[in-house]
Amino acid sequence: MIKDKQNFEDDLKKLQKIVEELSSGSLSLADALKKYEDGIKLSQACSQTLSEAQRKVELLMKKDGKFSLEKFEKAQEEE
Amino acid sequence: MPKENKRIYTVSEITQGIKSLLEEKIGEIWLEGEISNFKAATSGHFYFSLKDNNALIAGAMFAYANKGLKFKIEDGLKVLCFGKIAVFAPRGQYQIIVEKIEPVGAGAQQLALEQLKKKLQAEGLFDLARKRALPAMPFHIGIVTSAAGAAVRDILQILQKGAGGVDLIIRSARVQGEGAYLEIAQAIEDLNAFGKVDLIIVSRGGGSSEDLWSFNEEIVARAIYNSKIPVVSAVGHQINTTLADLAADVYVETPSAAAKLIVDSKNILLAQLADRQHDLFFFIKNILADFENELTAFAHALKSPRDRLLEKQQQLDELFVNLQHQIRHTLQLSLERSSSLISRLSVLNPLAILGRGYSLSTLIKGETILKDFKQLKKGDLVKTILGRGAFISSVQEVIND
Numbered sequence: 001m002i003k004d005k006q007n008f009e010d011d012l013k014k015l016q017k018i019v020e021e022l023s024s025g026s027l028s029l030a031d032a033l034k035k036y037e038d039g040i041k042l043s044q045a046c047s048q049t050l051s052e053a054q055r056k057v058e059l060l061m062k063k064d065g066k067f068s069l070e071k072f073e074k075a076q077e078e079e
Numbered sequence: 080m081p082k083e084n085k086r087i088y089t090v091s092e093i094t095q096g097i098k099s100l101l102e103e104k105i106g107e108i109w110l111e112g113e114i115s116n117f118k119a120a121t122s123g124h125f126y127f128s129l130k131d132n133n134a135l136i137a138g139a140m141f142a143y144a145n146k147g148l149k150f151k152i153e154d155g156l157k158v159l160c161f162g163k164i165a166v167f168a169p170r171g172q173y174q175i176i177v178e179k180i181e182p183v184g185a186g187a188q189q190l191a192l193e194q195l196k197k198k199l200q201a202e203g204l205f206d207l208a209r210k211r212a213l214p215a216m217p218f219h220i221g222i223v224t225s226a227a228g229a230a231v232r233d234i235l236q237i238l239q240k241g242a243g244g245v246d247l248i249i250r251s252a253r254v255q256g257e258g259a260y261l262e263i264a265q266a267i268e269d270l271n272a273f274g275k276v277d278l279i280i281v282s283r284g285g286g287s288s289e290d291l292w293s294f295n296e297e298i299v300a301r302a303i304y305n306s307k308i309p310v311v312s313a314v315g316h317q318i319n320t321t322l323a324d325l326a327a328d329v330y331v332e333t334p335s336a337a338a339k340l341i342v343d344s345k346n347i348l349l350a351q352l353a354d355r356q357h358d359l360f361f362f363i364k365n366i367l368a369d370f371e372n373e374l375t376a377f378a379h380a381l382k383s384p385r386d387r388l389l390e391k392q393q394q395l396d397e398l399f400v401n402l403q404h405q406i407r408h409t410l411q412l413s414l415e416r417s418s419s420l421i422s423r424l425s426v427l428n429p430l431a432i433l434g435r436g437y438s439l440s441t442l443i444k445g446e447t448i449l450k451d452f453k454q455l456k457k458g459d460l461v462k463t464i465l466g467r468g469a470f471i472s473s474v475q476e477v478i479n480d
Contacts, residue, residue: 008215008216009214009216012215012348018359019359019362022358022362023358025365025369027366029366032363032366036359036362036363039355039359040356043355043359046348047352047353050349052243052244053243053244054243054244055238055244056246057235058247058248059248059249059250059251060221060249060270060273069248072247072249
């Protein structure tokens with residue numbers, strides 16, 4: 001499952017924020033531990049998203065102004 | 080003046096005659112010359128002269144014909160024109176009405192390109208300030224190229240190895256030949272209309288400069304400029320950058336390089352994520368160490384009040400003993416003082432004197448103690464208190480000592 005781009009970038013931002021909050025050192029112990037846990041989860045999720053290998057290759061077709069996607073066949077490669 | 084046998088023309092007649100002669104005899108021609116006195120009228124028509132070393136001819140190119148010209152006409156430019164010779168009767172002037180015009184000589188096409196480049200530059204199509212940052216990680220990439228071309232194959236291959244999670248949507252377009260530029264521009268617009276891509280790669284593999292010419296077309300540069308989605312231009316293996324390259328947010332030299340850009344983004348992000356994880360670990364370690372230190376400090380702080388309490392207790396005990404001692408002492412003193420007072424008091428008791436033979440007399444009437452003979456007269460009743468008991472007597476005589 002490929003994550004939505006928006007989610008991914010949001011997660012990156014959240015992760016950055018957590019790191020900054022932790023570095024500020026002004027959190028309670030419980031908050032700090034919670035942030036740490038959240039941060040690790042986010043970074044793992046992001047890494048996993050990047051390392052996914054499920055890819056779709058499709059052709060965008062247009063007929064009467066309407067778009068549709070077709071599977072891209074390797075046979076179409078000739079050159 | 081002999082008039083008979085001589086044909087007399089009006090100005091209009093002779094002009095018409097010349098007009099017919101020129102327009103029929105010469106008609107449509109190709110003419111090469113250098114532009115001078117160039118003027119673009121507000122009507123959109125162009126007026127100029129064409130000259131060589133020895134002669135000059137007036138020229139006009141009407142708006143319908145000069146519309147969509149791919150280069151700018153300017154004085155000194157050598158051109159090849161196609162048009163017809165015509166006579167402008169009101170001024171008795173012959174001129175060439177130009178239908179087609181193109182620059183002449185080496186680099187004519189290059190000149191047209193340079194001029195177009197200048198024009199688009201002036202419009203801001205190539206401004207660095209408007210170049211958009213590519214998404215941190217484009218998970219959905221639109222590719223404008225020929226679906227049958229080498230560019231697609233190169234991109235697929237590299238992404239397969241390096242960034243297997245990226246979805247590709249190919250909008251196929253012919254990338255060379257007549258009208259290819261229209262397909263390329265349309266495909267960019269289509270991907271924008273379709274919308275579900277984070278990035279568009281406009282690409283074709285290497286080829287001759289003629290093969291790549293579509294990417295120098297104004298309409299392609301504009302389609303890239305107008306794209307709402309960031310565009311990477313990757314037009315193969317050429318030394319000069321195309322207008323598509325200049326209008327794109329980022330350009331690279333080959334389709335493979337475009338794919339590598341994506342793989343690099345991914346690897347950079349992975350490295351950054353590893354760094355963030357390291358940061359998280361580092362900071363939480365620090366925080367835990369800080370809390371541990373604080374805790375130890377608290378433990379120390381907690382021990383000392385207990386000590387203080389014991390100390391106070393001891394102090395209290397001592398004070399209590401002191402107090403008891405003091406009280407006892409004070410009591411003792413008071414006792415001693417009171418007994419001495421008592422004995423002193425008993426000495427001072429007037430009645431005690433009576434025991435030693437003194438007596439005390441008072442008048443019965445008024446119970447006044449008698450100290451002076453003047454207090455008495457004969458016959459008064461007097462009570463006299465003795466050491467033991469008392470008696471009552473009456474005064475016989477008052478004696479003045």
